[in-house]
Amino acid sequence: DAGITQSPRYKITETGRQVTLMCHQTWSHSYMFWYRQDLGHGLRLIYYSAAADITDKGEVPDGYVVSRSKTENFPLTLESATRSQTSVYFCASSEIGLAGLNIQYFGAGTRLSVL
Amino acid sequence: GDSVTQMEGPVTLSEEAFLTINCTYTATGYPSLFWYVQYPGEGLQLLLKATKADDKGSNKGFEATYRKETTSFHLEKGSVQVSDSAVYFCALSPGANSKLTFGKGITLSVRP
Numbered sequence: 001d002a003g004i005t006q007s008p009r010y011k012i013t014e015t016g017r018q019v020t021l022m023c024h025q026t027w028s029h030s031y032m033f034w035y036r037q038d039l040g041h042g043l044r045l046i047y048y049s050a051a052a053d054i055t056d057k058g059e060v061p062d063g064y065v066v067s068r069s070k071t072e073n074f075p076l077t078l079e080s081a082t083r084s085q086t087s088v089y090f091c092a093s094s095e096i097g098l099a100g101l102n103i104q105y106f107g108a109g110t111r112l113s114v115l
Numbered sequence: 116g117d118s119v120t121q122m123e124g125p126v127t128l129s130e131e132a133f134l135t136i137n138c139t140y141t142a143t144g145y146p147s148l149f150w151y152v153q154y155p156g157e158g159l160q161l162l163l164k165a166t167k168a169d170d171k172g173s174n175k176g177f178e179a180t181y182r183k184e185t186t187s188f189h190l191e192k193g194s195v196q197v198s199d200s201a202v203y204f205c206a207l208s209p210g211a212n213s214k215l216t217f218g219k220g221i222t223l224s225v226r227p
Contacts, residue, residue, distance in 0.1 A: 043217040
């Protein structure tokens with residue numbers, strides 16, 4: 001399927017467990033992003049990547065790990081899940097276009113519950 | 116740093132009512148401005164954009180004008196429909212930097 005896909009769509013886990021959220025895009029966009037969406041906070045950037053093997057922290061990176069060995073994939077790992085990481089997670093990708101215009105395209109999200 | 120402030124929600128309107136959602140921003144330089152919409156159970160999608168002062172973005176009957184003098188990018192629609200019920204996010208991109216800064220979003224509910 002063309003576009004950006006996230007898996008799983010729903011995940012329930014327990015505190016202390018490791019969990020990985022997957023993100024795959026078919027456009028060969030250079031940039032990829034992970035956000036979390038929480039009531040009252042809007043979207044907050046966790047990590048982003050400008051290209052394969054290049055990643056950088058966003059606003060709320062603690063407790064998360066990312067990697068990007070291939071342009072099309074950008075997995076997000078919660079090394080030891082905590083209840084505060086219960087959230088909806090969105091992956092996005094973009095390419096810098098004409099005049100530096102940056103339009104991000106979002107996946108459908110993963111709803112994660114940490115019990 | 117850069118920031119985006121949206122009016123407090125939620126907003127509930129009757130079908131065919133006029134909609135205004137306020138958005139103001141703080142940024143250095145000349146950012147690009149965006150409105151994204153999130154329909155229930157879905158990811159965000161771009162609704163409209165503007166890249167320089169006095170530009171008007173428009174799509175699906177929605178409009179927003181980039182006002183540098185008031186640092187605003189208010190979203191308007193003349194006649195809302197039930198299908199417009201969604202969460203609306205204002206965002207900015209500071210040019211060459213790839214990151215977006217989002218407002219907190221506002222939920223719009225349109226009743227028949």
